[in-house]
Amino acid sequence: MQNIILLGPPGAGKGTQAARLQASRGMIQLSTGDMLREARASGSPIGEKVKAIMDAGELVSDAIVTALIGERLDTCADCGAIFDGFPRTRQQAEALDLLLAERGRKLDHVIQLAVDEEALVTRITGRFTCAKCGTGYHDTFHPTKVEGVCDVCGSTEFKRRPDDNEQTVRTRMEEYRAKTAPILPFYEARGLVRRVDGMASVDEVAAQIDAILDSAAI
Ligand code: AP5
Numbered sequence: 020m021q022n023i024i025l026l027g028p029p030g031a032g033k034g035t036q037a038a039r040l041q042a043s044r045g046m047i048q049l050s051t052g053d054m055l056r057e058a059r060a061s062g063s064p065i066g067e068k069v070k071a072i073m074d075a076g077e078l079v080s081d082a083i084v085t086a087l088i089g090e091r092l093d094t095c096a097d098c099g100a101i102f103d104g105f106p107r108t109r110q111q112a113e114a115l116d117l118l119l120a121e122r123g124r125k126l127d128h129v130i131q132l133a134v135d136e137e138a139l140v141t142r143i144t145g146r147f148t149c150a151k152c153g154t155g156y157h158d159t160f161h162p163t164k165v166e167g168v169c170d171v172c173g174s175t176e177f178k179r180r181p182d183d184n185e186q187t188v189r190t191r192m193e194e195y196r197a198k199t200a201p202i203l204p205f206y207e208a209r210g211l212v213r214r215v216d217g218m219a220s221v222d223e224v225a226a227q228i229d230a231i232l233d234s235a236a237i
């Protein structure tokens with residue numbers, strides 16, 4: 020049972036790779052972005068509170084996301100966890116250490132998806148998902164096989180994230196540079212960071228991550 024963090028700027032491929040690992044290895048994907056979007060869709064008080072912050076591309080408070088992660092971690096005591104989009108600040112990184120220690124878990128790898136940020140704007144603004152089954156697509160890099168029909172479930176309904184416009188993406192990138200990238204040294208000092216080439220194809224990135232997870236535990 021391994022616990023890993025996927026770390027990288029918006030559009031680096033965290034969600035894409037987490038979904039693959041969840042399917043191939045029975046790990047659980049813990050995406051704070053997805054949890055917050057669910058909270059918004061349900062109209063819960065937390066959802067109402069975070070709406071404007073997310074649409075501006077800024078970070079939601081450490082307390083909210085840490086509580087969400089803690090709850091979700093408890094739903095599967097025996098599964099490896101993939102932290103996708105968490106932690107994003109030094110405070111969240113320290114809170115994660117505590118959450119794991121309280122549950123007798125430890126962090127095995129921090130997988131850094133190294134990417135060219137300019138290319139990410141194109142990746143993000145072309146992204147859409149099936150409204151029914153959640154399968155992810157991209158206008159240019161991964162269109163549906165039949166236009167307007169989901170390859171997996173046949174639905175004809177799709178959605179795009181409200182924060183996937185260029186202006187908000189730029190703010191999200193700035194937040195990453197200012198608050199999230201600085202947590203790398205915290206993990207480097209513990210020898211946990213593994214760097215993969217996030218600009219390679221989805222399959223190649225997946226192969227690099229598999230090699231890390233299959234390597235002998237350090
Ligand atoms: P979140 O949902 O986490 O968004 P993000 O970090 O900005 O990252 P994305 O989901 O946009 O990108 P991704 O790395 O998952 O890439 P993907 O696989 O989709 O957070 C949203 C907001 O919630 C934040 O702005 C903040 O407000 C709030 N929030 C969330 N967590 C928080 C926290 N911990 N603290 C505070 N606030 C928080 O890939 C992108 C596209 O590229 C897809 O179309 C995909 O098909 C394509 N693609 C992926 N890999 C490749 C590849 N190798 N080659 C070509 N195309 C690829």
Ligand code: MG
Nearest residue numbers: 033034052104
């Ligand atoms: Mg994501």
